[in-house]
Amino acid sequence: MNVFVSKILFVIVFASLVIAGLWLSVRVFFIAIPFIISYLLSKPLSRFTRWLHKKIKIPFGILTLLIVLLFVSSFIFLISFSVYQFAISLSGFSTHISSTIDSIQSLTSNLQDFEIDLPWLDQPLSLNDMLLQGYNLIFESLSSITNSVVDTLLSILKTIPIVLFFFFFLFISLYFFIKDQDRVNELLKKGYSKINSSFLVLLLKKTKETLFNYIKAQLILVSITFTISLIGLTILKIPFSPLIAFLIAFVDLIPMVGPAFVYMPWIGFTVLISEYSTSFGLLIAYLVTTLTRQIIEPKILSSKIGTHPLITIISMYTCYRIFGVIGFVLGAVLVMLGIITLQTYKELKAKDEHSTNC
Numbered sequence: 001m002n003v004f005v006s007k008i009l010f011v012i013v014f015a016s017l018v019i020a021g022l023w024l025s026v027r028v029f030f031i032a033i034p035f036i037i038s039y040l041l042s043k044p045l046s047r048f049t050r051w052l053h054k055k056i057k058i059p060f061g062i063l064t065l066l067i068v069l070l071f072v073s074s075f076i077f078l079i080s081f082s083v084y085q086f087a088i089s090l091s092g093f094s095t096h097i098s099s100t101i102d103s104i105q106s107l108t109s110n111l112q113d114f115e116i117d118l119p120w121l122d123q124p125l126s127l128n129d130m131l132l133q134g135y136n137l138i139f140e141s142l143s144s145i146t147n148s149v150v151d152t153l154l155s156i157l158k159t160i161p162i163v164l165f166f167f168f169f170l171f172i173s174l175y176f177f178i179k180d181q182d183r184v185n186e187l188l189k190k191g192y193s194k195i196n197s198s199f200l201v202l203l204l205k206k207t208k209e210t211l212f213n214y215i216k217a218q219l220i221l222v223s224i225t226f227t228i229s230l231i232g233l234t235i236l237k238i239p240f241s242p243l244i245a246f247l248i249a250f251v252d253l254i255p256m257v258g259p260a261f262v263y264m265p266w267i268g269f270t271v272l273i274s275e276y277s278t279s280f281g282l283l284i285a286y287l288v289t290t291l292t293r294q295i296i297e298p299k300i301l302s303s304k305i306g307t308h309p310l311i312t313i314i315s316m317y318t319c320y321r322i323f324g325v326i327g328f329v330l331g332a333v334l335v336m337l338g339i340i341t342l343q344t345y346k347e348l349k350a351k352d353e354h355s356t357n358c
Helices: 002-055 060-110 127-158 160-179 181-193 198-235 241-253 260-272 276-300 309-323 327-357
Strands: none
Touching: 002 060, 002 160, 002 181, 060 160, 160 181, 198 241, 198 276, 198 327, 241 260, 260 276, 309 327
């Protein structure tokens, strides 16, 4: 009994330490994000700055400052332009939703006297009542979404000072990372050389390669979803096609959620309002998107890490309850890291056994 209790206590303590370490790692990671991003950006910008420094005789520090300022200006312009276009599309999309609601109201008012007489019902079933209930449900959902959007915008406005500080430190650190690239690389090499464990070295290498390939593959797949959806919606002359295609691609980026989350309710709605040509076109766009992904995904994810979806779902839900929305992504990444760690351990163990036998 004492042995059993000891094992239970060990599992509880170990799990608590893992969760605490994970929580601390996530907190530190988010604090260090501006410096991580600036270091990653400094790699290509440093090469370009050094190449330009050989062509024009300007002090390297001044040239670095000019490159960073040019990069910052371009970044601010792109963000401002994107936000402006998104605001225009969102405004027009809201107007389109209002007109759609008016169409639904007109449809229900024209069907007030239409009734369905079913033999197993005591009284005729009014189609108007059915549509009215559906309309109320849609209206409540849209109202909830609108309130959520407003609350989100207010939250974003409150975080503007934090965002400004974030980008301030990001660009300042970017300048020093570019200017002192050699010194930074030397410090990182010294720190990396202290890791003398072959397990950690191989684990870091495999993790870096796997995560990079996975993120690249997901971005390619999401780009394919966006492109096909945009082409299909444009051919169908759907208003605000870029905004809707972006929404479909964003939903596709969420683990365990696909384009069907947007397409299927939309197809059902167009069938309900008798827009059969639109529903058929949306069905074709959905099928083309899904089939293209099914064909391309195995080729892109050639080094896919196999694990049961249930494990991923459990990990995502657990991380969601602990860390919030970011836990959906973090849960999938943690499963991937766990599989990589196990594979690395087995690989090194096999090598050790082979060398021992030899």
